[in-house]
Amino acid sequence: MIAIVVAIAQALASLGFGLAVLRLARYETEPGVLRLGVALGLGAGCIGWLGFWIGVGGAFRASTFAGVVGVGLLLLWLRRGDLTLARGGDRLDRITVVLLTALCVSLFIDLLEAFAPAGDVDTMAYHFALPKQFLQQHRIFFVPLAVEGAVPLLMHMTYALALALGGEQAVQLWLLITQIALLATVYGVARRWLDRSWSLALVLVLNVTPATIYGGGTGHVETRTALFMLIAVIAATDAVERRALGAAIVAGLAAGFFAGAKYYGLFAACAVGLIFLSGRPQWRAVAAYAGMAAVAGSQWYVWTWIHSGMPVFPTLYAVFGVRDQMWNEQAARFFKQAYARWSPMPTTVATFVTYPFVATVAPPPALEAGRTGLGPFLFLALPWLIGALRRWKDLVGPTLLRVLLAATVFYALWFWIPSSQLTRQLLPIYPLALLVVGVAGTRWSRLNGYTRPWAAVFALSIALGMAVHAAYAVNFLRYHLKRESRSEFLERNVAFASVAAWANANIGPADRLGNPLRAMNYLIDVPYAMLHPMYQARVELRPDAGSLPTFVRQLDRERLTHLLVHPSLTANVGPGNALVSLSRGLVANGCAMLQQRVPTTVISSRTMGTFVRDTVDALRLTTSTPECQRQLNLVRTP
Amino acid sequence: MSSERHGTARVLLFAWVALGFLAYMWQFRGMFAAALRMFGR
Numbered sequence: 001m002i003a004i005v006v007a008i009a010q011a012l013a014s015l016g017f018g019l020a021v022l023r024l025a026r027y028e029t030e031p032g033v034l035r036l037g038v039a040l041g042l043g044a045g046c047i048g049w050l051g052f053w054i055g056v057g058g059a060f061r062a063s064t065f066a067g068v069v070g071v072g073l074l075l076l077w078l079r080r081g082d083l084t085l086a087r088g089g090d091r092l093d094r095i096t097v098v099l100l101t102a103l104c105v106s107l108f109i110d111l112l113e114a115f116a117p118a119g120d121v122d123t124m125a126y127h128f129a130l131p132k133q134f135l136q137q138h139r140i141f142f143v144p145l146a147v148e149g150a151v152p153l154l155m156h157m158t159y160a161l162a163l164a165l166g167g168e169q170a171v172q173l174w175l176l177i178t179q180i181a182l183l184a185t186v187y188g189v190a191r192r193w194l195d196r197s198w199s200l201a202l203v204l205v206l207n208v209t210p211a212t213i214y215g216g217g218t219g220h221v222e223t224r225t226a227l228f229m230l231i232a233v234i235a236a237t238d239a240v241e242r243r244a245l246g247a248a249i250v251a252g253l254a255a256g257f258f259a260g261a262k263y264y265g266l267f268a269a270c271a272v273g274l275i276f277l278s279g280r281p282q283w284r285a286v287a288a289y290a291g292m293a294a295v296a297g298s299q300w301y302v303w304t305w306i307h308s309g310m311p312v313f314p315t316l317y318a319v320f321g322v323r324d325q326m327w328n329e330q331a332a333r334f335f336k337q338a339y340a341r342w343s344p345m346p347t348t349v350a351t352f353v354t355y356p357f358v359a360t361v362a363p364p365p366a367l368e369a370g371r372t373g374l375g376p377f378l379f380l381a382l383p384w385l386i387g388a389l390r391r392w393k394d395l396v397g398p399t400l401l402r403v404l405l406a407a408t409v410f411y412a413l414w415f416w417i418p419s420s421q422l423t424r425q426l427l428p429i430y431p432l433a434l435l436v437v438g439v440a441g442t443r444w445s446r447l448n449g450y451t452r453p454w455a456a457v458f459a460l461s462i463a464l465g466m467a468v469h470a471a472y473a474v475n476f477l478r479y480h481l482k483r484e485s486r487s488e489f490l491e492r493n494v495a496f497a498s499v500a501a502w503a504n505a506n507i508g509p510a511d512r513l514g515n516p517l518r519a520m521n522y523l524i525d526v527p528y529a530m531l532h533p534m535y536q537a538r539v540e541l542r543p544d545a546g547s548l549p550t551f552v553r554q555l556d557r558e559r560l561t562h563l564l565v566h567p568s569l570t571a572n573v574g575p576g577n578a579l580v581s582l583s584r585g586l587v588a589n590g591c592a593m594l595q596q597r598v599p600t601t602v603i604s605s606r607t608m609g610t611f612v613r614d615t616v617d618a619l620r621l622t623t624s625t626p627e628c629q630r631q632l633n634l635v636r637t638p
Numbered sequence: 639m640s641s642e643r644h645g646t647a648r649v650l651l652f653a654w655v656a657l658g659f660l661a662y663m664w665q666f667r668g669m670f671a672a673a674l675r676m677f678g679r
Binding site: 360362376379382383449450457464638 | 644647648651652655656659660661662663664665666
């Protein structure tokens with residue numbers, strides 16, 4: 001119950017902050033759902049931005065967050081006059097009723113997920129694990145881990161607020177609320193050009209897109225950054241077309257919040273910035289946009305720079321070098337080589353053009369575009385887009401062309417600047433593409449009498465999406481209908497959950513666990529260090545790391561008392577598995593002893609319910625014993 | 639455009655939607671086969 005109250009209070013407080021920002025900037029959006037969505041998104045960004053300073057100030061605890069919510073609620077009370085929902089009372093036609101019913105079913109499935117424990121791998125690895133760790137220490141601290149530690153965490157600050165005040169359940173509900181805010185904003189923007197039923201159909205397509213189904217109810221930030229992107233783009237087009245400085249300020253804030261929540265937000269800030277140069281440049285608006293984006297989005301880059309020596313860790317290692325021993329030349333080389341696994345397509349002009357098609361109909365497995373991609377809608381709608389672009393002045397118009405420009409520039413930067421080619425990373429620009437294609441296609445259909453095949457595009461995309469969403473719901477239905485306990489659900493959904501339970505029961509608060517199993521980070525209550533072979537270099541576990549004395553020194557430097565080993569010490573692994581090889585060396589030389597062989601499960605698909613049984617070895621480290629020191633000829637440095 | 643050409647274009651658009659949808663679904667054939675096998679057991 002408290003979780004529901006907290007999530008609603010957080011949503012209302014976000015609305016309060018957002019409405020206050022809109023008022024201060026004097027940016028007028030249409031009343032109704034668009035203003036609600038925009039205000040909630042901006043408010044969530046404000047709370048995330050404040051969360052950083054609260055964390056730096058060492059006040060990262062429930063009482064401070066309660067104060068933030070209190071201020072937000074007060075602002076909402078002061079701006080309550082801006083909240084109006086009613087806009088015409090015309091009757092709903094049959095299609096609208098059908099679409100609304102389908103949307104309610106889809107949101108009900110999302111609600112089933114929200115009322116179940118978190119189970120997604122990345123969510124357990126860092127989206128929820130980092131806020132939990134920060135709350136345990138009442139401050140934010142730098143986590144020297146590539147991809148899932150030293151990254152912009154603005155959105156995670158909002159997760160921390162919900163976690164501190166209402167526990168995990170509140171975060172789950174907060175995720176759903178932010179997803180609904182995205183849907184509301186898409187609907188509100190679509191209503192500028194489309195009638196109610198086509199706008200609802202677009203919203204439904206978005207909510208049953210595989211990437212949204214996969215990421216919306218989990219800690220993945222793309223659904224949230226999609227909201228920031230949409231707000232930024234719409235405000236930027238308003239700024240250019242209405243010559244409204246306030247809109248430029250809001251666009252800067254939203255683009256900055258995106259940059260503060262994900263490195264890809266840097267691409268977003270550039271893409272939105274180009275909108276300002278698409279008309280006659282208004283330099284005051286450009287300056288306002290850039291200034292607000294820098295204020296809203298720079299905090300995590302400065303933070304990372306201060307702690308690691310580079311603003312984007314570890315991508316800029318070659319330029320800036322690094323402080324401390326958190327990264328090195330070999331780690332950089334291995335990271336680049338291993339991370340390339342998620343970029344299977346060469347970056348050429350031909351693949352730049354063909355990527356959307358390949359990702360839709362024949363994606364290489366590394367794109368993960370089948371089960372977590374963008375669905376078939378844009379592919380099926382292609383003839384309508386081509387038809388409409390032939391008469392772009394009438395059918396698309398300058399505003400949507402600017403929207404298309406921002407989406408295309410983001411896509412180009414994302415594609416050409418090497419990172420990963422995971423298709424779901426494009427979710428932040430997917431609503432933009434949906435709006436452009438949805439509006440252009442509907443207009444072209446009306447003009448030529450192609451509405452029926454156009455409706456078939458929507459019907460097939462929605463029907464398939466609903467079927468996928470229903471299949472996704474089975475896992476959560478089972479939890480609710482069978483009245484599973486939390487531990488039963490975790491055992492089915494989270495790899496190595498039993499190992500986390502063992503660690504919590506057997507490792508004390510004065511100990512420190514070396515944990516190479518990222519999927520269970522969030523479940524660990526005792527102190528631990530994440531030992532990913534690719535993402536960190538403080539304890540080197542790359543395939544070429546073969547020096548046992550170095551390994552022991554690094555374990556000591558991290559003050560580790562225990563170490564988890566997977567696969568087990570007796571498993572048949574090749575020499576490239578440094579963790580197993582070095583751990584065998586530890587045991588053989590008296591530097592560690594096997595404390596427990598923990599049976600566990602490794603989950604391959606939560607939705608399909610597929611898993612394999614396995615074991616994890618828990619070692620107690622005895623690196624300070626004379627035997628270990630003698631065997632390895634270690635000379636201790638004080 | 640004449641109504642005849644509009645009619646042809648409509649048919650072509652329907653055909654594109656149907657074939658495009660099948661082309662999209664083709665990548666999941668393995669998953670469907672596995673699901674059917676599970677159902678059959």
